[in-house]
Amino acid sequence: MELDDLKSAWQKMGKDNSPIDEQSLKGLTSRESKSFLKKIRKNMFIDVVAGVAAIIFILIMIIQVRHSSLSFPGLALLVVLFLGWIGLAYPRLYKSSQEPPSTGNILAHLNEKITSLEKDLNFYKNLNIYMYPLAVVVGLILDKTTLTAIQEQISNNTVSLLIIILAFAIVFPLYVLFVKWWTNFMYGRFVKRLKDMYNELITDEIEEE
Amino acid sequence: MAKANESEFLKLYQENQGIVYKICHLYGKTEVDKQDLFQEITIQLWKAFPTFKGTAKFSTWMYRVALNTAITFFRKGKKKRSEVELNTDFARTLTYEDYDDETEQRLKLMYAAIEKLNEIEKALVFLYLEDKAYREIAATLGISEVNARVKMNRVKTKLKKLLN
Incomplete structure (x- = not known):
């Protein structure tokens, strides 16, 4: 059987289905979109909010266990940072998930989705790279007891400062690598799938030229 | 939905809904997949409807929005029952x-x-x-x-x- 033999059966397809009524259509259009692009942006936003919640929880636990004295400027800075992160992530990740559907051709649609998704993934990745280390630094400022202990240790022994710098120089790049891997592991396959489709469309176009 | 817009959309949608059925049949693997895709395409068509100027045929415009939605409608995880009970039976589309x-x-x-x-x-x-x-x-x-x-x-x- 050839594909052309299917044409007549294809034309008849769906003819027996009764037209959708007004009530069903209203029910459908009032529903939330299940688009994967919308879902992954929402997931990224939830990740950021969950990250902020986790930092707050850990700090409260540390403060309670260690009976630390609180530094007001540190606390204020931390609150500003939390609000800033969520404020940055909301329009970028949550609101962009409400973007209107593409009415252009498939190639343009794919290109548009790849570009916007890559931008959002970069934003998410950078936010994670700086959010947690910054929270650790601010957390130290907030926790006067630990900060004083570190200061004393450094002033008594210059090697301690070297060890701290060295630890940071090793741990931070490792952390950056982990974030990149995690972002790719969680969301990279969606970009890859879109790119595969895009490349498939343009492959012969390039050969023609 | 604005009333005038709604009735215009409903009329054009009903005239061309076969396109949506066929696309769902082609891209959906299971009945639930097809129902979900049907719902998603309808939502996207309604959202995009204000951009339809009437210069091209509605069916041509519908092909684009429906195909764009279908090719990027990736499914993952558990296949839950569709949220809206539709009076559609995709098995009937194949006669x-x-x-x-x-x-x-x-x-x-x-x-x-x-x-x-x-x-x-x-x-x-x-x-x-x-x-x-x-x-x-x-x-x-x-x-x-x-x-x-x-x-x-x-x-x-x-x-x-x-x-x-």
């Missing part, structure tokens, strides 16, 4: 009553082979089966006419291999 047993069997095999194609190939097959000219297929895909012909021939060969 073999007019065919003898042998033809029916061959048609089923052909559909099974099409199911194995990727999203772009399915879009090509869909437009081809809709009897669209290569010029229109190329415009919907965003590629040149020559490229559309080359790809279509490749899909036909692939289907032949899958059937043998």
Whole structure:
């Protein structure tokens, strides 16, 4: 059987289905979109909010266990940072998930989705790279007891400062690598799938030229 | 929904809803998939409706929005029951009553082979089966006419291999 033999059966397809009524259509259009692009942006936003919640929880636990004295400027800075992160992530990740559907051709649609998704993934990745280390630094400022202990240790022994710098120089790049891997592991396959489709469309176009 | 807009959309949608059924049938693997895709395409069509200026045919515009939605409607995780109970039975979209047993069997095999194609190939097959000219297929895909012909021939060969 050839594909052309299917044409007549294809034309008849769906003819027996009764037209959708007004009530069903209203029910459908009032529903939330299940688009994967919308879902992954929402997931990224939830990740950021969950990250902020986790930092707050850990700090409260540390403060309670260690009976630390609180530094007001540190606390204020931390609150500003939390609000800033969520404020940055909301329009970028949550609101962009409400973007209107593409009415252009498939190639343009794919290109548009790849570009916007890559931008959002970069934003998410950078936010994670700086959010947690910054929270650790601010957390130290907030926790006067630990900060004083570190200061004393450094002033008594210059090697301690070297060890701290060295630890940071090793741990931070490792952390950056982990974030990149995690972002790719969680969301990279969606970009890859879109790119595969895009490349498939343009492959012969390039050969023609 | 604004009342005038709503009735205009409903009228155009009802006239062309076969397109949505066929796309869902082609891209959805299970009944739940098809129902979900049907819902998603309808939502996207309604959201995009204000951009429909009426300069092109509604069906042409519908092909684009529906195909764009279908090719990027990735499913993952558990397949939950569709949220809206639709009065649609996708099994009914496939009617073999007019065919003898042998033809029916061959048609089923052909559909099974099409199911194995990727999203772009399915879009090509869909437009081809809709009897669209290569010029229109190329415009919907965003590629040149020559490229559309080359790809279509490749899909036909692939289907032949899958059937043998």
